[in-house]
Amino acid sequence: MAKLQNLAACASKRLQQASHLEPAETRIEVRALLCHALGNVSHAWLIAHGDEPVTDTLRQSFESLLARRIAGEPIAHILGQREFFGREFKVTPATLIPRPDTEILIETALEKTPANQPCRMLDLGTGTGAIGITLALERPLSQVVIVDFSHEALAVAKENIQRLAARNVTALHSDWYSAVQGQRFDLIVSNPPYIETGDPHLQQGDLRFEPITALASGADGLDDIRSISSQAAGHLNPGGWLMLEHGYQQGTAVRDILQQHGFTSISTVTDLAGHERVTLGRVD
Structure with a gap:
């Protein structure tokens, strides 16, 4: 069974090929999507649990989020928020x-x-x-x-x-x-x-x-x-x-x-x- 860190690495490559983002930015976005799919866990949690297996439910949830990003939807809209000056602000397509x-x-x-x-x-x-x-x-x-x-x-x-x-x-x-x-x-x-x-x-x-x-x-x-x-x-x-x-x-x-x-x-x-x-x- 695939591990979280393997899922993130493969997703980063796919997103980079589709979006032409810089590799570092791609990795940040994929981590954010994966954290969101895991129930809004922290990046620190994700790093510490990189060897954990990927469940079918998690894979489906994450793949849905990733597909939206690959299609071009802004990650701020997918996550519903964006960090600004050290604080998280709710974001919608109306703003x-x-x-x-x-x-x-x-x-x-x-x-x-x-x-x-x-x-x-x-x-x-x-x-x-x-x-x-x-x-x-x-x-x-x-x-x-x-x-x-x-x-x-x-x-x-x-x-x-x-x-x-x-x-x-x-x-x-x-x-x-x-x-x-x-x-x-x-x-x-x-x-x-x-x-x-x-x-x-x-x-x-x-x-x-x-x-x-x-x-x-x-x-x-x-x-x-x-x-x-x-x-x-x-x-x-x-x-x-x-x-x-x-x-x-x-x-x-x-x-x-x-x-x-x-x-x-x-x-x-x-x-x-x-x-x-x-x-x-x-x-x-």
Whole structure:
């Protein structure tokens, strides 16, 4: 009878051939699927029990999960969650899948928000709530409002608030600023849609399974960033910051947009690959 470690090794080869992922990434995904099939055991448990035999029931369950991944379904959807900034967030097809690049936005926001002072933050287009909830948990003295236009996404965000006990977060249904009229914040953050509507990448990889409304934004991908930026100053306290994640080729355009709307101290932060990823500006 095959052992767990043999099942994992064979599955890694099959997934790599089907997906063209890097070998290390393939092994990580297969371990995650196998842990899930085993009842959400830990990776440490799997390693320690690699010599255990594979039952028919386990094989069937695992093969079903693996087939979905080989067909291209995002592993975050198969598992129903994705790790972000050290925490597990529920993910569904109604939300954007949190990605490592967005952690740059978190790190930049934390640099501008002192840990020992109250702060009001707004997360626009929150999706899973990963950005706003993470900021709330990292800055427990803060009050964070997260908004989304999608009722389905907002339901996921509210569940993540409960799961992670983020008591300083308020979730609102809102078309950008519509539900926070008259309110001001010290920080506004957003990972808005920023892909060009006709971009062929929308029909590739994980993007095929994510909501198009969370991905694409007009002919140049900047429609939502323009809308957010044009209204941001009216919702920021003096000295407050607007921070936007964007595509790696959009840094110059986003800096120009912020300058047009009167922001100062404008700068762009690069991701781990050296690409421009987050642009920020301040209201004086």
